[in-house]
Amino acid sequence: DAGITQSPRHKVTETGTPVTLRCHQTENHRYMYWYRQDPGHGLRLIHYSYGVKDTDKGEVSDGYSVSRSKTEDFLLTLESATSSQTSVYFCAIRTPGTGAYNEQFFGPGTRLTVL
Amino acid sequence: KNEVEQSPQNLTAQEGEFITINCSYSVGISALHWLQQHPGGGIVSLFMLSSGKKKHGRLIATINIQEKHSSLHITASHPRDSAVYICAVRHGGSQGNLIFGKGTKLSVKP
Numbered sequence: 001d002a003g004i005t006q007s008p009r010h011k012v013t014e015t016g017t018p019v020t021l022r023c024h025q026t027e028n029h030r031y032m033y034w035y036r037q038d039p040g041h042g043l044r045l046i047h048y049s050y051g052v053k054d055t056d057k058g059e060v061s062d063g064y065s066v067s068r069s070k071t072e073d074f075l076l077t078l079e080s081a082t083s084s085q086t087s088v089y090f091c092a093i094r095t096p097g098t099g100a101y102n103e104q105f106f107g108p109g110t111r112l113t114v115l
Numbered sequence: 116k117n118e119v120e121q122s123p124q125n126l127t128a129q130e131g132e133f134i135t136i137n138c139s140y141s142v143g144i145s146a147l148h149w150l151q152q153h154p155g156g157g158i159v160s161l162f163m164l165s166s167g168k169k170k171h172g173r174l175i176a177t178i179n180i181q182e183k184h185s186s187l188h189i190t191a192s193h194p195r196d197s198a199v200y201i202c203a204v205r206h207g208g209s210q211g212n213l214i215f216g217k218g219t220k221l222s223v224k225p
Contacts, residue, residue, distance in 0.1 A: 033212075040217070041217065042117075042119070042201065042203075042214075042215035042216050042217045042218065043158075043201070043203075043213075043215040044215075045212055045213075048212065058212070090157075090158060102146065102163075102205065102211065103160060103163055104148065104160065104213060105160065106150075106157055106158040106159075106160075107157070108157045109157060109158075
């Protein structure tokens with residue numbers, strides 16, 4: 001198993017509160033990703049990182065920010081949670097290489113409920 | 116129109132049946148992935164392919180780059196194969212990020 005953990009695994013919070021989700025890897029890979037998964041949608045990219053302090057937006061980045069101060073940790077922050085951010089969040093890492101030689105491994109997911 | 120389309124969305128089969136799930140895409144890709152997600156579970160990579168065919172046990176994945184189409188086949192299906200199967204393509208540009216289909220929910224009845 002690729003060494004990816006997410007914390008917390010489950011969280012219930014109230015609208016307007018800040019929330020931070022953590023993704024931790026032991027593989028020392030450069031690329032890390034945050035996705036959300038919702039019924040009726042495929043996995044959608046929120047933000048990704050291609051190195052320490054190097055991050056970029058995905059297709060559904062509004063309302064989210066990220067930080068990567070160490071290779072092993074990628075944090076996703078909801079500054080002021082809204083009910084529309086209720087979702088299952090997956091972190092992923094990508095192995096080195098180009099194109100057809102990249103594999104992507106997913107963390108176990110975090111189920112977030114915003115009341 | 117979604118860049119990655121899967122069919123069918125839902126599939127129910129009897130144990131032992133041969134199953135095919137299809138994936139069509141509209142963008143240039145460097146690779147295509149097939150992923151599996153069991154109910155309430157994590158996401159596991161089954162295959163990554165850029166041409167031809169790959170086989171792991173009862174699972175076979177094929178890709179036709181010219182037709183922008185891939186299929187995932189399951190031979191001698193079993194109830195433990197019940198899961199959501201997700202097709203994802205690695206875009207040729209955009210830092211090579213993955214674009215995902217919405218998934219195919221497979222239920223295999225004993």
